[in-house]
Amino acid sequence: MAKNKTKLLVGILALVGVVIIGGYYFTTQTNMLQGQLRTVTTPKLTMPTESANDYSIASGTLSMQQPAAQVSDQLSVTGAKDVFIGTFKVKATVENFTIKKLTLTVPEAAADSVNTVIIEYPTDFANPSNLDGSEEVSLVNNTATFSALSFAVPKNNDNVIFEVYVTLSEHSDKGGSADTGDAVSITVDLGENAFEAIGQDTGKSMNGGDLIVNHPLTTNNVYVFKSVPTITTEQLGNGNHLIMGLQTEVFRFKVAANNGGDIALAGLKLRTAYSGILEPTNWEMYLVDATGDVSLTQDKGEGIKVGEYVYMNISDDISNWTGTGVYAAQMIGAGDYETFAVLATIIDNGIDSGITPTISVQISADTTALHNKRGIIQPGSRITGPLAEAGFIWTDQHGSGKYHNGYNVQGLPTGFTTLTQ
16 A cells, blocks of 8 residues: 555755855755745854965064174284174064074285184074174185074064174285285175075075175274284373473383384374473483483484484474484384383473463374385485374384384373473
């Protein structure tokens, strides 16, 4: 009878559709049950398909510049080690960076004056003020390349720096090594293959062309010499008391030579300021003996001189020279020193009765570097060219005819020595 009871059973006819809204999809099921329409909606959770744009991270930037406070020009002896030459500042934004490669260069003309270059840098992102990383590499041609570094540059820190030092070559008068007057400086190479840094969030690699730089990325100079002088002002033998009408000591100073070699002092100029007296005359300079007394037994003559060694006549702007020898100068042995006393005749001007007679004296300053300048220093000659304006003339190559001025000589300019009546 079952087949006789066959009926068209409407039953359940399911029509299924899918609707996606945000992170969910809903299934809608439509039933036809005995002629009645019923809709049931069942939510189910699913995740959207990922895309690169949804999770992209902005890459950072890296900049480099020199700090406002920079190492000044300086003099150094050949063979010196760990000479501090300069500092560079690095700043990262958005993400931390690790500098993996850094290349520094020196001028080609001074490359033979440098053996190695040393950098000190931070390795801890949490403590960038601690320069706990140190690398030393030899100079190849004029280039020092530092690789496999772990130089940590934390983001948004304005005080991340690295310091640069150099070790200088020994001196040679014949070339192939350090030469007197060489000017050594350090420049950061910004070539594509000269620099590499890695962003710590993005993994992005950055080369020298990607750096934001504030030029110049070059240090000041280290001028290299076989030996260098040091100047100190000494106490006068007369207690800074001004004696009228007589030649009296008005200035005393000491010149010391470095252990690297002899120094020859060839000339100097003094600056004076005075009141209540006539213009001083009879300027002369003498060696001071071991007891501190002025050696008046030394020869004296026109201008300031000691024995046969001559000095620039400070009372004559044309700079007359007297004495003997083509390269007359006062020799100061390596590791030794000489002390000099400057004398002048002081006379009251007779008109400034209300003014205490006073004179102040110092060695003039040289504000630009003049090195290896030629000059013939002999009787009756006059210094011409740049040395004519030098305040202090010396050489570490006596007899070569090459002289240097007092730029950045330690102790120059001296302070004023002041005498009153």
